[in-house]
Amino acid sequence: MAEQQSSAPVRASADATAPASGVIHIRTRHTANFTVLSNKLAQRAGSAVTVGVAAYILSLPDGASIRIDALCAHFKEGRARISAALNELEAEGWLERRVERGPGGRIVTRTFVYDAPGATEDDAPGATEAPAARNERQPERASVPDTVLDPRATAVLGSLRHRDRRLVLSERETATLAPAVAEWLDRGVGPYEIAEALTSGLPARIDRRPARLLAYRLAALRPPAPAAAPTSGPRPVPLQNCDGCDRAFRAPRPGRCRDCRARTDAAAPLVA
Structure with missing residues (x-):
């Protein structure tokens, strides 16, 4: 689309390849002020209002208002039909309305328009641009990381x-x-x-x-981490109360502390 091309219409030839009935296209090469529509949208069965609303929204620049009041000011259809068209487009993935918290905590609704349902969210900010322009503005997406998954x-x-x-x-x-x-x-x-x-x-x-x-x-909702298992090791020697001085000391069984045993041993008579 970046190339400058002639805007002269290409006349349909009257040779044997031209259809005998039905539509015959007289195509013009556009170099500015045009919008690319997928055939899936342009040939969508159902309401013509829905297709028209979608084509109009896709032609608007980023930041343009597409509130129902703004759309009703452009189209002759009433609020009910415009609202129904927007709901159909949202259900089919052509547009997405997100309620987000803006600056200062203010709640705002942002509308993302897709020129192809199923496009990734990385494409959302440039969804109304032509594919060539979007490719020039955005870097290529990286491939799926080669990691070992559980x-x-x-x-x-x-x-x-x-x-x-x-x-x-x-x-x-x-x-x-x-x-x-x-x-x-x-x-x-x-x-x-x-x-x-x-x-x-x-x-x-x-x-x-x-x-x-x-x-x-x-x-x-992530569950809490399991409690760490107690580390294994020798159990500490329990505390005992000395039978002589009632002082606390560590020993495997009740009895006297070291000082009381020493005094007892010193006071004991020597045996010949």
Whole structure:
């Protein structure tokens, strides 16, 4: 898209390759002021309002308001149809609304728009840009680290999708979460208990990428470390109260302290 190209329309030829009926495209090469849409969105079956709202939002620059009032000011449709369109787009993964805590503790809602459902969160800030421009602005993502993962932990993470089909994890996400799961296992928590803690009481709507939610639960609900086993070693000699002076001394059994035994031995008569 960076190349300067002619904007002259390409006329459809009247040769044998042209269709006899149906649409015939007269295409123009755009070099500015255009938006790239995937066919999955442009050819989406259902409401034309939903497709139109999505195309309009994707054409807006970052920071533009897409509140219902702003969209109603642009379209003729009412609030109900605009709201329904936004809900459909969110359910299908075209946009994501997050409630976050902004500067000064103020609660704000940020909306991330995706030009392809299933894109990673790393792509979210530039989701409205053309793919070529986004590749120029962002570095290439690193491959999955070549680390040895605990097979027990990966098995637990792989089982989560059977409990909730939304909990499908990528290879990278599994590699990121596995060490925390392994720590739970090392602390004596069984696989079933871990899966129960990670999947119980999930909200009706969760992020398109559930790894963040799972990571939060693994950290917030992390079980305490097991108590350290007492170190082995000789038992100390017990304290005794001297039968002569009532002074405390250490000895394996009750009796007299060393001083009292010495005095007793000194006072004893010598035997010829």
